[in-house]
Amino acid sequence: MLPRSKVFSELGNLILFLVLEGISFYLIISYNDAQAKIYHNSINLISGSITNQAADIRSYFSLKEQNTSLQNENAKLKARLFNLAEKEGLKSEDLNLKLQENQLFNLVAVKVINNSISLRNNFLSLNKGEKAGVRENQGVIGENGIIGITKAVNENYTTVLSIFNSQTKISARIKEKGYFGSLVWKNDGDVRYMTLEDIPKHVPIRLGDKVETSGYSTLFPGGILLGKIVNKRIPPGSSTYELKVKLYQDMTKIKYAYVVINFETPALDSLYLQTKSQ
Amino acid sequence: MNLALLNNSIRIVLLLLLQVIIFNQLRLGPLGPYYIDIIVFPLAYLLLPFRTPREFQFLLAFGMGLFVDLAMQSPGLHSGASVFTMAIRPIILRLLEPRGGYDKLHSPTLKRFKLPWFASYMSVLSLVHILFYFSMEVFTPLFFGVILIKTLLSWFVSNLFIFLIMIILNPLD
Numbered sequence: 001m002l003p004r005s006k007v008f009s010e011l012g013n014l015i016l017f018l019v020l021e022g023i024s025f026y027l028i029i030s031y032n033d034a035q036a037k038i039y040h041n042s043i044n045l046i047s048g049s050i051t052n053q054a055a056d057i058r059s060y061f062s063l064k065e066q067n068t069s070l071q072n073e074n075a076k077l078k079a080r081l082f083n084l085a086e087k088e089g090l091k092s093e094d095l096n097l098k099l100q101e102n103q104l105f106n107l108v109a110v111k112v113i114n115n116s117i118s119l120r121n122n123f124l125s126l127n128k129g130e131k132a133g134v135r136e137n138q139g140v141i142g143e144n145g146i147i148g149i150t151k152a153v154n155e156n157y158t159t160v161l162s163i164f165n166s167q168t169k170i171s172a173r174i175k176e177k178g179y180f181g182s183l184v185w186k187n188d189g190d191v192r193y194m195t196l197e198d199i200p201k202h203v204p205i206r207l208g209d210k211v212e213t214s215g216y217s218t219l220f221p222g223g224i225l226l227g228k229i230v231n232k233r234i235p236p237g238s239s240t241y242e243l244k245v246k247l248y249q250d251m252t253k254i255k256y257a258y259v260v261i262n263f264e265t266p267a268l269d270s271l272y273l274q275t276k277s278q
Numbered sequence: 279m280n281l282a283l284l285n286n287s288i289r290i291v292l293l294l295l296l297q298v299i300i301f302n303q304l305r306l307g308p309l310g311p312y313y314i315d316i317i318v319f320p321l322a323y324l325l326l327p328f329r330t331p332r333e334f335q336f337l338l339a340f341g342m343g344l345f346v347d348l349a350m351q352s353p354g355l356h357s358g359a360s361v362f363t364m365a366i367r368p369i370i371l372r373l374l375e376p377r378g379g380y381d382k383l384h385s386p387t388l389k390r391f392k393l394p395w396f397a398s399y400m401s402v403l404s405l406v407h408i409l410f411y412f413s414m415e416v417f418t419p420l421f422f423g424v425i426l427i428k429t430l431l432s433w434f435v436s437n438l439f440i441f442l443i444m445i446i447l448n449p450l451d
Contacts, residue, residue: 008365013332020340020361027347027354028414035417042418 059255066255073143105221107258108132110140110158112147117191117251122162124148126257129156139219139260145226145249146170147257149219158259164191164251171217172196172226175210179203183211183226183245191251194227196243201234203241211245218265282327282385282451289449293322294342296443298349306435312427317436318443319346320407323360324367324400327385327451339364352415359410366406374399385451388444396444401437408433 008014029039110132114125128134130153140147140160148160149168161168164185173180174196181198196211209229215222231244297319306314323339330338343357350356371380374395388396412428 008332010332013336016333016336017361017365020336021358024340024343024354024358024361028358028417029354031353032355035414038417 069143070256104263106133106261106263107141108134108261110134110257110259112254112257113157115251115254116162117164120187121166122164123151124160124162126150126158126160126259127156128259129153129158131155132259133261134158134259135261137219138262138265139217140257141220141224141260142249142254142257145247146213146220146224147249147251147254150259162251163194170220170226171214172211173214174199174203174205174229175212175225177203177209180214180216181240181243192246193230194245194247196229196245197240199241199243201239201241205229205232205241205243207232211243218262218268220260282383285449285451286322286326286385289325289447290322290338290342293319293443294345297346301439302346302350312424312431314428314432314435315408315411316439317356317404317408317411317432318439319356320360320363320404321400321440321443323364324403325385325387325449327383328371328380329382335364335367336361355411355414358414359407362410363403363407367403370399370402383451385449387449387451389448389450397441400440400444401433404437404440405429405433408436 008017028035030036108128110126110128112124113127114123116122116124124140124147126134126140134150134153136150136153138150140150146163148162148165150158151161152159163170163183166185166187168185170183171180172183179199181196183194183196185194199205207229211226211229213220213222213224213226225248227245227247227249229243230246233242234240235242297317301316301318304316306316319342323335323342326335326338339360340357343355343360344353346356347353371386376391376395384390386396386399391399409425409429412425412432416425416428
């Protein structure tokens, strides 16, 4: 009689079956183009969603770290507020009132959900959009410097022109000296450095001088520290410096950022247009 | 016993040659993408005697499938389908088991078991083979409809030829 109740009467048969099917499957995905493509695409799909979820889970592990960093930033801001109150001779409650009355900037806290740094023109994505008050052409700052300028906004998401983008040009000045120029990225693939241009060559520059935002654009408030000068040179035939600036902000690690909303932008813009049309 | 061995050897060679030389050249395509492949060689491994050792059944099915694959330049498709069908065979045999059980020395042929039994046995297992084959050929469950249509068309035409061959040869074992 047949071994009636079992498909695989022995373990050996099962193993043989699996081995033979394994060989067949291997042959299919190795020597048939169409099947190989489908196989690799599927693997990518699966591993992609796994990476995504893993990143989500990993973000919980760094919660403590992120919390500490946010707390530090908060403390710094509070200290500045108190110092300002002291300087103005006000109590901190009065200062709050005064700040509300003369509010120039507001910040929207956002999470960076996508960030490229390896391309020639890099972009970021933020998890908030028009609903949160974000509009086109607003500055985006991080904890230790600036990140970029908003480019396209929809209801819930924003695309940001990274500072590592050939179209981005930031108005920056040398701290305490006041000379200002433009901070650009030279497309050289190194995301630790940017270049400060248009500083006249008669200006005494020392290595280690700090660079901050100038406040001449409506995008960023003045005085945000960006980095320090690590190298200076004057290109042959040029009348301006080419200064290498080491950034404080590590763009490879940003998770949270702030969009700067300037309440004066509309007024300034209309004024600018008026002047231009005259 | 020696007769069965001889019979099976001849049958295997004959069916493989028939498959590779004739039927593989006839890819019928009257319906655009839903072409029909005529697949008759499963008959060779499905007619193996009941007493054939299980390992040997798997290896033979794999070898035959691979031979057809190499001729069709579709490595892995028929070998996978053949081994899978071979794994299903005992289930179908159990479902179709006659009252007295099977004689270990016999083979599941038309002459031994008459038409209704043989028709169910052969049509189910050839369906398994062809379904597996087209699933692996299309290789994505997204085109389940395409798989199903190709399978049913090829299954129908293949079975016509399988029964024709079986009636012409009509072996006892």
